[in-house]
Amino acid sequence: MGDSIAYGRCDPHGGWAARFAATHIAGNETEHRVFNLAIPGSTLIDVCEQTPPLLAARRPDTLLVAAGINDCALPLDTAQARSDGLAHIADRLASLADTAQSHNARLVVMGPTWLDETRTRDYEGLRFTLARAQALRESIRAWCVQNHIDHLDMWEPLNGRAELLVDGLHPTPEGHQALSRHLNALSG
Template structure:
């Protein structure tokens, strides 16, 4: 029988109340004062009767990013069971993510479930699709920047640092040096489709096996009926390397007290991408990449924004089978906006 681990959880609201702790955990848990830098709070209307009954309040607080601000609270020391009870107590508007306290220690905290909604300063890194290729208005990132900054022009920023042709390895290597000057609170990583490419001549790609291949074979069965048609001839994606890159990006983001958000690949028209500048892109490999990104995010409590569906079977929104047109970028932005903000 395995021993329960001890977890630390930053609370700035009702979880500090001993009555709430006793109702949830059966005891008042050990706590210590703490401060969370780079955040402020805003009110959130609660409608869940059980949460209202436990806290005695129908308005709770939720964290929002603000450069130079801080939130005072406490760190709770919880067992596995108690952390699960805290997760169940929080309504769907909240999600548990890692944060850095003013002391430099890392801990769990409940943040806004829509990761871009509380952001103030966003850095976008990725490939040509994140860069906005084929759209003179800057692609989906340009639309996101306009909407984000319009909400508070004096304080909000979005920096698009995407580089066409980038792989996740490129992004993981280049990003650390780019962040300090931008002071981001959110790092949006939209890269990886280049990691799924193989030489068009059919040369065998990376030889590492796909650790996610058998994890959930039906997970994407409804996305494309022919999604497995090229899985053997395409070789395999080096998933171990990809997850290593994601681990590095997560550490980089946390080092800047920034929230990591990963955007998955968008749908591609395989019939038009069989020989793209000497590379071959297929739906089977893109779907395998998508599944790996999503699984890694779920396992590591990282936000995943799925961009597959907006362009699915809408080949008219793709310029070359891979890059969205201006209309395609708008469709991606509207979908991402609904998921993230």
């Protein structure tokens, strides 16, 4: 479950998630399955709403959530009504943990990737800042520690490597490859 980065936007090979799936499935073709259910633009509240009906038929043992960067975006139009997604990260993650547990699945939460604020353009009326992405990273990490939930920190593979981002936010194919290598190293 996740957003446009988890979906694989800007990579004709399906991004880090497709590479992870290929590696995971190759480890045991009979027992290993991966369903990438990411939807570009998703916030954690969207993921919370989308997840429950998708789990029953798939019977996962693990729910990997790679979302949240859209929650830290700020509207360009300050008059636009939009709640601050960062203020509700813990509530959203708790809801996902409850959903995973009710389906006998383990929740694993991926933190956000680094972004290059100097290159993130106004995207669909939203502005992404490094400070808010860092706050999101810390909020997710702290919640996972406090709640004994597995956390994958995805910041470092792209940190300071602007050439691995198409638009300051979305990884290039090479950026997705770097994320995939990092994820494979973390998952051993």
